[in-house]
Amino acid sequence: xxxxxxxxxxxxxxxxxxxxxxxxxxxxxxxxxxxxxxxxxxxxxxxxxxxxxxxxxxxxxxxxxxxxxxxxxxxxxxxxxxxxxxxxxxxxxxxxxxxxxxxxxxxxxxxxxxxxxxxxxxxxxxxxxxxxxxxxxxxxxxxxxxxxxxxxxxxxxxxxxxxxxxxxxxxxxxxxxxxxxxxxxxxxxxxxxxxxxxxxxxxxxxxxxxxxxxxxxxxxxxxxxxxxxxxxxxxxxxxxxxxxxxxxxxxx
Numbered sequence: 001x002x003x004x005x006x007x008x009x010x011x012x013x014x015x016x017x018x019x020x021x022x023x024x025x026x027x028x029x030x031x032x033x034x035x036x037x038x039x040x041x042x043x044x045x046x047x048x049x050x051x052x053x054x055x056x057x058x059x060x061x062x063x064x065x066x067x068x069x070x071x072x073x074x075x076x077x078x079x080x081x082x083x084x085x086x087x088x089x090x091x092x093x094x095x096x097x098x099x100x101x102x103x104x105x106x107x108x109x110x111x112x113x114x115x116x117x118x119x120x121x122x123x124x125x126x127x128x129x130x131x132x133x134x135x136x137x138x139x140x141x142x143x144x145x146x147x148x149x150x151x152x153x154x155x156x157x158x159x160x161x162x163x164x165x166x167x168x169x170x171x172x173x174x175x176x177x178x179x180x181x182x183x184x185x186x187x188x189x190x191x192x193x194x195x196x197x198x199x200x201x202x203x204x205x206x207x208x209x210x211x212x213x214x215x216x217x218x219x220x221x222x223x224x225x226x227x228x229x230x231x232x233x234x235x236x237x238x239x240x241x242x243x244x245x246x247x248x249x250x251x252x
Contacts, residue, residue, distance in 0.1 A: 006080060006081055006083065006111065006112055006113075007034070007079065007080035007081070007082065007083045007084040007085055007086060007112070008080065008085050008086070008112070008113050008114070008115070009076055009080050009085075009086045009087075009088060009103075009107055009112060009113070009114040009115075010029045010033075010085070010086070010087050010088070010114070010115050010116075010117060011088045011090060011094040011100050011103065011104065011114060011115070011116045011117065012025075012026040012029050012030065012087050012088065012089050012090065012094070012117045012119065013026065013090060013091075013092060013093040013094050013098075013117060013118050013119015013120070013121075014026065014038075014039070014042050014043075014046055014089050014090060014091050014092070014119055015091075015092065015119045015120040015125070015202075016091075016092060016120055016121065016122035016125035016126060016129075016201050016202045017041070017043060017122070017200060017201060017202045017203040017226070018043075018202035018203060019043050019045040019046045019049075021120045021125065021202060022046055022049070022119070023117060023118070023119065023120075025117045026117050026119065027049050029087050029117055030046070030049045030050045030051070030054075030087055030089070031049065031050070031051055032051065032085060033050055033051060033054045033085055033086065033087040034051075034053075034054060034055070034079075034084035034085045034086065035054060035055045035057065035079045035084045035085075035086045035087070036050050036054050036055070036056050036057065036086075036087045036089055037057050037059045037072065037075060037076065037079075037086065037087070037088050037089065038056065038057070038058060038059065038060070038089040039059070039060045039061075039089065039090050039091045040058070040060025040061065040066065041060070041091050041225075041226055042060075042089055042091060043203075046089070047089075050087070054087075057075070059071075059072050059075065069099055069102060072103065073102070073103055073106040073107075076088060076103060076106070076107060076112075077106065077107065077110050077112060080107065080112045081110070081112065088100075088103060090119070091119075091122075091226075092119055092120070092121045092122050092123070093118055093119040093120070093121040094116055094117075094118070094119065095116065095118075096121050096123060096145070096171075097147045097171055097172065100116065104116070122171065122201055122202075122226070122228050123145045123169045123171055123228065124169075125201060125202055126198045126201030126202070126228035126230075127167075127169065127196070127198070127228070127230050127234075129198070129201045129202045129206060130196060130198050130201065130206075130208045130230075131237070132196055132230050132234055132235055133234050133240075134167045134169060134230070134234065135166070135167065135234075136233075136234050136240075139232075139233040139234050139239060139240075140165075140166040140167040140232050140233060140234050141165070141166055142164070142165060142166030142167070143166055143167045143168075143169060144161070144164050144166065144167070144168050144169070145169045145171065146161065146168065146169070146170055146171070147170075147171055147172050147173075148170050148171060148172045148173025148174070148175070148176040148177065148180055148229075149172060149176065150180075151173070151176035151179035151180045151183060152176065152179075158183040158184065158186065158187045159186075159187040159188065160187075161184070161187065162183075162184045162186075162187025162188045162189045163187065163188060166232060167230060167231070167232035167233075167234055167235075168184075168230075168231040168232055169228065169229070169230055169231075170228070170229040170230075170231065171228060172225075172227075173221065173227060173229050174221050174223060174224050174225040174226070174227040175221075175225075177197070177216055177220045177221035177227070177229060178216065178217055178218070178219065178220035178221075180216075180229070181195075181213050181214075181216035181217035182217045184213060184217075184231070185213060185214070185217050189213055189231075190213065191212060191213055191214030191217070192212050192213070192214065193212060193213040193231060193232065193233075194210070194212065194213075194231070194232065194233060194234075194235040194236035194239070195210070195211050195212060195213055195215070195216050195229065195230065195231050195235055196208055196209070196210055196229070196230040196235040197209045197211065197216070197221055197222060197223060197227060197228075197229050198227065198228045198229070198230065199222075199223035199224075199226065199227055200223075200226060201226070201228055207223065209222050209223070210235065210236070210237075213231060216229070
């Protein structure tokens with residue numbers, strides 16, 4: 001409890017899935033929590049790191065259901081106002097499409113202190129776990145990260161996104177992958193552009209399917225959530241082999 005008599009909230013990024021990718025700081029916060037509010041895809045082994053006395057409350061969202069963000073904010077405020085140390089456990093990193101900033105704003109408006117412990121984002125971890133570099137000094141000198149939810153946003157400038165060079169990583173697109181690919185195709189990206197669809201990255205259930213942007217536009221994602229989609233030349237392993245061969249010839 002803080003000097004004001006109110007509790008404190010710690011936003012913890014749980015990482016991409018593998019419990020060993022939770023940070024030490026995140027594990028320490030869990031061990032001292034009175035209450036843990038956790039997202040839908042959090043591994044049970046991470047929850048087991050919480051204090052045995054902690055109350056574990058699922059607050060996950062899913063397509064078409066789950067707890068609303070307003071209700072999550074209200075629960076955080078109520079628990080912290082009662083003097084608890086509340087850990088808000090969020091998949092990946094709290095500030096990358098995690099609505100962590102909205103929760104921090106709501107807490108601050110009610111005079112409740114909050115800190116953030118960053119997490120390893122699946123936007124970078126999933127490609128790495130699949131052997132895909134998101135940047136490469138010859139193939140991709142930039143990386144752009146977007147939400148698959150943008151597929152439903154008619155005001156978003158898809159032509160501009162399609163024109164951005166380098167690697168495109170799309171999160172939360174299990175249901176919208178086909179729409180995302182079609183919008184990128186309309187914006188000018190080639191149907192033959194390499195794509196990797198990564199399911200359940202960093203866990204024992206990880207699977208990777210390689211295809212083209214045209215395939216993705218036609219068929220959508222071969223997996224349900226959680227999915228990370230990588231679009232660009234580094235998603236094709238033959239490109240990487242060719243580049244390694246060239247580098248060897250050039251003596252790096």
